[in-house]
Amino acid sequence: MAARLLFQRRAAPLTAAVLVGSIAFSPSLAHAEAPNGRQFPRKPIYDDDLDDPLPTSKTLPAPPKPAAAEPTTPSTSLITLPTTSEPAVIKKETPTDLLAQRIRSARLYLYHHSCILEDAVNSSLSRAFDLEQSFTSTISGLAPDRASGEKLMPGAIYVLVAGMAGSIVARNRNVLLRTATPLALGITAAWTVLPVTMTNVSELLWYYEKKVPAVAEAHLQVREGVEKGVYMAKVHAELAQRKIEEGVREVREGLEGWVRKGK
Structure with missing residues (x-):
């Protein structure tokens, strides 16, 4: 019994080595490509795959040729009418379609008037900005130039x-x-203390007066009258001054003659 067990233990490795060597060194043929014939005795699962050959370009049916287009003349192509005998179906407007049309017209109406309102607001703002710019430029133009040396603050107080x-x-x-008295004294003081500023103011007033011909003509007449009055006043003042000087000279000569006679 012991010898049998020993022999089985030693024979098992030898048997395994012989089987491995017989499998490794047994001659076999390796095919680089698939074999042409059937070399496997097993029956395939699908017999039709082996019986029916694969379709090729020779066995496939030829595609049908497109029918040649018939030549048509322009007159026939324009006059050709549909040959359908089915009557035209007239689609009735549903309440939903009518509501959609009403909503569309209302939206177009609101959009049109909103555009008009927007244009009006933009034009009003543009006019306001232009007026503001004109006002600021006009006020800044009334100020005297730095080269003139005229200052507004003390002159305005005077x-x-x-x-x-x-x-x-x-x-x-x-x-x-x-x-009239405060206006006359104030205007006189302004022309005396602020001549450059008053010149700018008078030019501005004359610019606006020219837009109204009647006012401009009245202003010219008043100005001519004032200038004539001033000229006549100067002439009379000169005459009075000459008379006074002549009177003073006569009085002086008379006193001198009286003094000489007294001596």
Whole structure:
């Protein structure tokens, strides 16, 4: 029993080695490509795959040729009418379609009037901006140039003081004098203290007066009258001055002659 067990233990490795060697060194043929014939005795699962050959370009049916287009003349192509005998189906408008049309017309109406309102607002803002720019440029143009050396602050105070003095002087007079005296004194002080600024103001007033011909003509007449009055006043002042000088000269000569006679 022991010998049998020993022999089985030694024979098992030898048997395995012989089987491995017989499998490794047994001659066999390796095919690089698939064999042409059937070398496997097993029956395939699908017999039709082996019986029916694969379709090739020779066995496939030829595609049908397209029918030649018949030549048509322009007259026949334009006059050809559909030959359908089915009557035309008239689709009735549903309430949903009518509602959609109403909504579309309302939206177009609102859009049109909103565009008109937007254009009006834009034009109004443009006019307001232009007016503001014109006003600021006009006010800045009234200021005297730096080269002139004229300052507004003390000159404006002097003009106000002159106007207040005129109102104080004419406080017990009638309404016409109480209104004209402060204006006259203030304008006179302005032309005296702020000549450049008053020149700019007068040019601006004349620019707006030219837009109204009647006012411009009246202004010219008043200006001519004032200038003529000033000229005549200067002439009379010169005449009076000459007369006074002549009178003073005569008095002086008379006194000198009287003094000489007295001696």
